[in-house]
Amino acid sequence: MSKLESIIEQMEDYISSCKPKAFSSTKIDVDREQIEEYLDELRTKCPDEVKKAQKIISNRDRIVEEAQERSDEMIEDTKKKIERMINEHDIVTRAQEIADNIVKEARMKAEQIVADANRDADEITTSAIQYTDDLLANLEGAIETTLANTSRQFQGFVDSCESSLKQVKANRAELVSEPEAE
Numbered sequence: 001m002s003k004l005e006s007i008i009e010q011m012e013d014y015i016s017s018c019k020p021k022a023f024s025s026t027k028i029d030v031d032r033e034q035i036e037e038y039l040d041e042l043r044t045k046c047p048d049e050v051k052k053a054q055k056i057i058s059n060r061d062r063i064v065e066e067a068q069e070r071s072d073e074m075i076e077d078t079k080k081k082i083e084r085m086i087n088e089h090d091i092v093t094r095a096q097e098i099a100d101n102i103v104k105e106a107r108m109k110a111e112q113i114v115a116d117a118n119r120d121a122d123e124i125t126t127s128a129i130q131y132t133d134d135l136l137a138n139l140e141g142a143i144e145t146t147l148a149n150t151s152r153q154f155q156g157f158v159d160s161c162e163s164s165l166k167q168v169k170a171n172r173a174e175l176v177s178e179p180e181a182e
Contacts, residue, residue: 002052003045011038 014035018028 003048004042007038007041007045011035014038 015028015030018030021027021029
């Protein structure tokens with residue numbers, strides 16, 4: 001309890017102990033000196049109590065101000081952290097988009113390379129088939145020519161052999177028939 005409160009309580013106790021005035025329920029007789037003592041004591045103690053109260057209020061204001069500053073700093077730091085996280089998220093998202101685009105382009109280029117390779121392979125295959133067909137056509141022509149020439153020559157040989165065989169048979173037949181004629 002503060003000194004002021006103590007003095008006020010003493011005054012209240014004193015007033016309660018005073019006798020009422022005749023024919024009044026609200027007025028009392030007081031010792032003037034006693035009341036002046038209480039008032040003097042209040043005057044001397046009051047500045048000290050007021051200074052303490054002002055100091056407490058000042059400290060409270062300073063503490064509240066410091067707490068508010070600290071709170072503002074924390075809020076600002078949190079905002080900066082959130083902004084950094086958002087920026088980092090944006091960077092990650094952008095990097096992912098770039099990576100996706102690179103992969104997409106690489107796939108498209110790979111598909112184009114495969115399509116070109118397949119087209120080139122088809123062209124090479126078609127050319128190889130055509131070249132082989134041309135070689136086989138030439139070979140077929142050469143074989144047909146050789147076969148025709150060989151067939152004619154062989155036919156000539158066969159005809160010659162058949163003719164020789166007829167001659168030999170005719171000669172033998174003559175041989176066998178001539179001794180009988182003698």
